Amino acid sequence: MPSALFAEGFFVISILMVISLVLVAYVFLSYVLPFKATWKLKLGLTLFFLVISQKFSFYYYFGGHMFNPVLPETTLIIWETLFNILLVLVPLLVVKDLLFVLVTVVNKGTGSHVPWPLKEAKNRWLLLIFSVAAAISGTHYALTVPTVHRVEITLDRLAPEFDGYRIVQLADLHVGHLLKRPWLEAVIDSTNELKPDAIVLVGDMIEGPEATLASEVQGYGRLKAADGVYGVTGNHEWHHGAAPWIEYFEENGIRMLENKHHVIARGNAQLVLAGTTDLSATRYGAFGPDLKKALEGAPEAATILLAHQPKGAKELQGVDLQLSGHTHGGLYALLQPVVAFFNDGFVAGLYQANKTTQLYVSPGTGLWTGMALRVMDPSEITEIVLRARPVPKKKDN
Numbered sequence: 001m002p003s004a005l006f007a008e009g010f011f012v013i014s015i016l017m018v019i020s021l022v023l024v025a026y027v028f029l030s031y032v033l034p035f036k037a038t039w040k041l042k043l044g045l046t047l048f049f050l051v052i053s054q055k056f057s058f059y060y061y062f063g064g065h066m067f068n069p070v071l072p073e074t075t076l077i078i079w080e081t082l083f084n085i086l087l088v089l090v091p092l093l094v095v096k097d098l099l100f101v102l103v104t105v106v107n108k109g110t111g112s113h114v115p116w117p118l119k120e121a122k123n124r125w126l127l128l129i130f131s132v133a134a135a136i137s138g139t140h141y142a143l144t145v146p147t148v149h150r151v152e153i154t155l156d157r158l159a160p161e162f163d164g165y166r167i168v169q170l171a172d173l174h175v176g177h178l179l180k181r182p183w184l185e186a187v188i189d190s191t192n193e194l195k196p197d198a199i200v201l202v203g204d205m206i207e208g209p210e211a212t213l214a215s216e217v218q219g220y221g222r223l224k225a226a227d228g229v230y231g232v233t234g235n236h237e238w239h240h241g242a243a244p245w246i247e248y249f250e251e252n253g254i255r256m257l258e259n260k261h262h263v264i265a266r267g268n269a270q271l272v273l274a275g276t277t278d279l280s281a282t283r284y285g286a287f288g289p290d291l292k293k294a295l296e297g298a299p300e301a302a303t304i305l306l307a308h309q310p311k312g313a314k315e316l317q318g319v320d321l322q323l324s325g326h327t328h329g330g331l332y333a334l335l336q337p338v339v340a341f342f343n344d345g346f347v348a349g350l351y352q353a354n355k356t357t358q359l360y361v362s363p364g365t366g367l368w369t370g371m372a373l374r375v376m377d378p379s380e381i382t383e384i385v386l387r388a389r390p391v392p393k394k395k396d397n
Contacts, residue, residue, distance in 0.1 A: 013060045020053035023090055030093045035124060055083040059369075067370045068176060068207050068240075076178050077139065080372040084135035085128075087373055091334035092127055138332065138375040142367045143179065145186040146379035148194065151350060153358060154387040155320045157302040159269035162386055167304075168196040168225070169382040171325025172364035174236065175217050176207025179366045184219045187365060190381055192224050198264070199225040201254065202325045203234020203278060203308030207368055210244040221252035227264050229254045230273055234308035234326065235280035236368065242281070257306055259290045261298045272298045274319075275306040291316070302386075310346040310361050313353035322359045323384075329363025332375040348377070360384065 024046070032045045056066045058079060063069020069076070096118065103114050117123050158165075168191050175184045191199060205220070206213055223229045231254045237245050246256050255262060257275025264271045276289035289307065295318060302320045307313075310324040329348040330336030340347045348363040362382050367374070 013057060013066050016056045016066065017054070020056070021050075023086060024049045024053045027086070027089065027093065030097055031089070031124070031127065049086065052082040053086055055079050056370075067368065069369065070177060073178065073180070076369060077143070080142075080178070080369070081135050081139040084139055084373045085131050087335070087371070088134045088138065088332060088375060089127065089131040091332065092131065095334065096127070134332075134375050135373070138373045141374040141378065142372040143183070144379075145183060145190065146365055146381050148190065148383050149380035150383045150385065151360065152385045152387055153321060153350065153360065154389055155302050155358075156356075156389050157320055158386055158388040159266070159271070159302065160388045160391075161266035161269035162271050162302070163388040165198075165271065165386040166194070166196045167323075167384045167386070168194055168199045169202060169323050169360070169362055169384055170199070170205075170365045171202045171308075171362035171382075172204040172234070172328060172368070173201075173366040174204055174207040174368040175366070176213060176369065178207070178369045178372060181216050181219060183366070184217065185222075187381065188219050188222050192222070194381075194383055196225045196383070198227045198273065199223050199229045200273070200306050200323060201229070201231035202306050202323055202362065203232055204236040204325065204368070205231065205234070205249070206240060206245060207236060209240045210248050213240075214248060218252075220249065220254060223253070228262075230262065230275065230306065231256050232258060232275040232306045232308060233278045233281070235278050238278060238280045238284050238286075242284070242286070257294070259287065259293045261294055261303075263299060263301075270299050270301040272301050272303040273306070274298065274303060278308045279311065291319070309343070310359055311344050313346065313351075313357060313359045314344060316354065316357045319357050322353065322357060323362070324359065325362045325364055327361055327363070328367055328371065329374075329377040329379075331367075331371055331373045331377055333377065336377075 027049050028046055032042050035042060059069035060066040063071040100116060103116055107114055206217055231249055233242050249256055258277045261272055261274035264273060274294045276291055276294050277287060279288060282288040303318060305319045305322045307322055307324050309326045313322050316322060327339050327343050327347050330339040336347050346359060346361050348361050351359040353359040363377055364379050365381055
């Protein structure tokens with residue numbers, strides 16, 4: 001088994017190395033080569049981009065894991081910041097090249113002479129300066145404790161007794177070697193201070209196996225809400241061994257709604273909280289998401305579904321609101337279209353997924369070591385306030 005895992009890991013890291021080299025080649029052709037500079041400067045820039053592109057290789061060979069390396073926190077922060085320069089710069093270059101084509105077409109088609117500002121070397125330096133500054137600030141904001149974002153959501157089937165019901169949603173905390181126990185404790189303190197009716201964790205709560213990380217995430221047991229704390233697995237729980245994690249969370253007061261539901265009552269009124277297993281479970285020989293099973297025996301009442309990934313929300317039936325994460329808000333404004341493409345068009349915020357189902361996608365409370373970047377994409381602790389649809393007054397005859 002270890003040799004098989006090594007072979008699989010080597011295959012993935014080889015793919016990542018090729019992708020990284022393609023990115024560097026594009027940066028060379030689009031940015032470095034057109035520079036009016038000495039060949040030494042061009043060579044230095046090329047080597048710089050080549051080195052920082054190999055973050056995952058460094059993690060794999062020196063940290064033991066390409067996405068969850070066991071390395072000092074300072075080392076991880078430095079590597080994340082350096083790699084993030086590429087993540088910021090490449091989309092900027094794509095926009096630059098598209099604009100250049102547009103300007104060229106306009107000039108040729110109309111006979112005009114719209115100037116191209118990036119002919120000037122000093123203007124080209126601005127792209128790199130912005131990328132470095134954005135990478136530094138983006139890494140910093142990825143690692144800070146998020147603020148509370150409040151959103152009101154009106155549900156057609158919500159009973160008046162639940163009007164004003166408050167749910168705090170936490171998503172994608174990825175507690176591990178980068179976001180550690182002190183950060184988690186601060187998030188939990190902020191969450192508990194809200195005194196919510198319920199707390200929901202929509203997956204990717206950890207970044208590592210239970211056997212080595214349990215002491216780092218003990219703070220999860222301190223989460224308190226009037227009607228309880230609920231969770232579902234994300235893909236990263238499955239990557240690191242979901243079964244022991246599910247047991248651990250249950251033992252620490254988190255009711256795991258893996259294809260299950262729970263009914264909350266206010267007098268005769270009811271609210272259904274349901275959850276489905278993450279889509280990645282099938283890769284590990286487990287049952288995947290099963291909404292029919294999750295809602296089996298549930299009453300006809302307003303239903304909130306916890307599902308880590310927003311994929312599939314458009315096809316839901318019998319669900320009033322789905323709460324998800326997974327997208328990390330796109331990481332960076334220019335990357336949001338790419339993230340949306342892989343997530344049924346959903347990135348962050350409130351959507352009308354279909355005629356009867358709304359969807360709230362959290363941009364994430366934390367971030368994982370593979371992509372620790374936030375540029376124009378703040379993390380959040382989400383406070384959701386449910387509102388009942390007002391009953392229309394009858395007209396007097």
